[in-house]
Amino acid sequence: MFNYVPEMFRAETAETEEEGDKWYDDHTAGRRPPELLPRDEVARAINTEVKAGRGSPHGGVFLDIASRRTPEYIRRRLPSMYHQFMELAGVDITRESMEIGPTCHYIMGGVQVIADSAATAVPGLFAAGEAAGGLHGANRLGGNSLSDLVVFGRRAGMGAAEYIEAGDVATSFNMEEAEAAVKGALDPLNREEGENPYTIQHDLQEMMQALVGIIRTGPELEEAKDKLDEFTERVKNISVKGARAYNPGWNLATDLPSMLTVSRSTALAASLRKESRGGHTREDYPNPDPEFAKFNFALSSDGGNWDSPISAAQSPLLPLPDELKALLEEAH
Amino acid sequence: MADVTMRIWRGDATGGDFENYTISQNEGEVVLDIIHRIQATEAPDLACRWNCKAGKCGSCSAEINGKPRLMCMTRMDDLPEGTVTVTPMKTFPIIRDLVTDVSFNFEMAKRVPALLPPPMPEGGYRMFQQDVERGQEFRKCIECFMCQDVCHVIRDHEENKVNYAGPRFFIRYAELEMHPLDTNDRRELLKEELGLGYCNITKCCTEVCPEHIHITDNAIIPLKERVVDADYDPVAWLGRKIRRRTKKTAAEASVQPAP
Known part of the structure; x- marks a missing residue:
């Protein structure tokens, strides 16, 4: 069960080489402290504790390193965490425990790309990193975001260069579409009466956290879709006031349609995935379903606008390339 | 908690003025939280730059009650009671409200001669831990540019900007100059074109550094000593008269090829 835990964490907590080997070879005999379980398991465990009324004063749980490591070690290995807790909360993590809680950290889903070139379905558009989906499966491992950026950022750059060199680049565009996009972006500035974008963003965050959060249920996801x-x-x-130069309110107004596209896609895919897997937990379907392991949900916009209906199709997972399969077999 | 009055500079390159906002606050909040609340409720067009809200990206530098601070790391309850004044960094041109154009720094970054290591022997080199740590202190820099903002050499003398790298880049130069594998010599450049001598060690930069880098003591003073050593040492002067000055090669320095 623990063979996917990165080497550095294994080295951090196993006190002897035998103990490390034991975790590695016999996954049922592991003596792993809960904070080193995968992120989704930790988040669910915290959620369960808080719901059961055993949470900390601010609705989280306590995490302690002071009892396990010396102050010098903590300051050297966790300098940012030490500094932030000290300055922002007045908590000295070399002496006392931290109050922590789960938060939205990373989106595993994203724009579907061709792995070799990072090309999307839109000609000339390339995506890499958190914007792209599929690389991390159902649960990203710590540290893999950086390697994702380095590897697929390079591929995206090379993909874009090849695309241009191949000469298929569009040399014209639809002026009417461009004008409509400009008008759409400027509408919030021109509208005399209307809603504050910050209020909408705040409400959207609250609703998504409540209904499409860590633990999901079918009825709540349906409610989220209506909302x-x-x-x-x-x-x-x-409606926003002010001019176009460096206007955060207007920037948020032009971001909100995209936030809705992402929120609608997340809610739809979560309602279709009637299983629990990685970061996605369905209270009504608590176990992984092997059938669902065979495909991703690929969503597309019917109409191409941010408010167009979204439809879902099953996109089969590609088979593991032989060289990777060989690498995995070698490791076991 | 009682409401707080924030006095914030609003305007652009053509001019501006202070505006007061009286706004609610909660326990434990930082200045950036209050700025965000003003944006969300009273002034959605209030411009400020920010990203991580954890003191690591160096974006939200401003002057809080006249002192350069990161807005995300300045707790409201650490400030004295009464009105809190927030202004943009004074040393850089205003874009809008609290946002300044810091491209001066990027221009200075382009002028830094890169690390120039000697050819690698087979198996590479092995670096001593103390050499690693010396450079790592300077690597903590998050480029908030508050040291540049507070430095009177450019804060009060716009004309010095063409000839002054500033504390942020002096630590970069120090890191490169102290790197055991570096063979570039930047001493002449520092003396003649980057105004190292303008610094008169008031340590304002060290005082505002959110990463607590000992800018003056560990970077600027050692650099000054190197420049002085090269320039005013009579023996070195004589040596230069006789033969062209060369920096120690890596083989002579503390780094040894790995076994």
Whole structure:
């Protein structure tokens, strides 16, 4: 069960080489402290504790390193954490425990790309990193985001260069579409009366956290989908004041349609995935279903606009390339 | 908690003025939280730059009650009671409100001669831990540019900007100059074109550094000593008269090829 835990963490807590080997070879005999379980398991465990009324004063749990490591070690190995807790909360983590809670950290889903070139379905558009989906499966491992950026950022750059060299680049575009996009972006500035974008963003965050959060259920996801339709109407009625130069309110107004696209996609895919896997936990389907392991949900916009209906199709997972399969077999 | 009055500079390159906002606050909040609340409720067009909210990206530098601080790391309850004044960094041109154009720094970064290691022997080199740590202190820099903002050489003398690298880049130069494998010599450049001599060691940069880098003591003073050593040492002067000055090669320095 623990063979996917990165080497550095294994070295951090195993006190003897035998203990490390034991974890590695016999996954049922592991003596792993809960904070080193995968992120989704830790988040669920915290959620369960808090719901059961055993949470800390601010609705989280306590994490302690002071009892396990010396102050010098903590300051040397966790300098940012030491500094931030000290300055922002007045908590000395070399002496006392930290109050922690799960938060939205990373989106495993994203734009579907061709792995070799990072090309998307839109000609000339390339995506890498957290914007792209599929690389990390259902649960990203610590540290892999950086390697993702380095490897696939390079591929995206090379993919874009090849695309240009191949000469397939569009040399014209639809002026009407461009004008409509400009008008859409400027609408919030021109609208005399309307809603504050910050209010909508805040409400959207609260709703998504409550209904599409760590633990999901079918009825709540359906409720979220209905609410997202209401948000779509609200976003069409944003009004911001000020000019175009460095105007955060206006920037948020132009970001909100994309936030809704992502929220609607997340809610739809989560409602279709009737299983629990990695970062996605369904209370009504608590176990992984092997059938669902065979495909991703690929969502597309029917119409291409941010408020167009979204449809879902099953996109089969590609078979593991032989060289990777060989590497994995070698490791076992 | 009682509401707080924030006095914030609003305007652009053509001019501006202070505006007061009286706004609610909660326990444990930092200045950036209050700025965000003003944006969300009273002034959605209030411009400020920010990213990580954890003191690591160096974006939200501003002057809080006249002192350069990161807005995300300045707790409201650490400030004296009463109105809190927030202004943009004074040394850089205003874009809008609290946002300044810091491209001066990027221009200075382009002028840094890169690390120039000697050819690698087979198996590479092995670096001593103390050499690693010396450079790592300077690597903590998050480029908030508050040391540049507070430095009177450019804060009060716009004309010095063409000839002054500033504390942020002096630590970069120090890191490179102290790197055991570096063979570039930047001493002449520092003396003649980058104004190392303008610094008169008031340590304002060290005082505002959010990463607590000992800018003056560990970077600027050692650099000054190197420049002085090269320039005013009579023996070195004589040596230069006789033969062209060369920096120690890596083989002579403390780094030894790995076994």
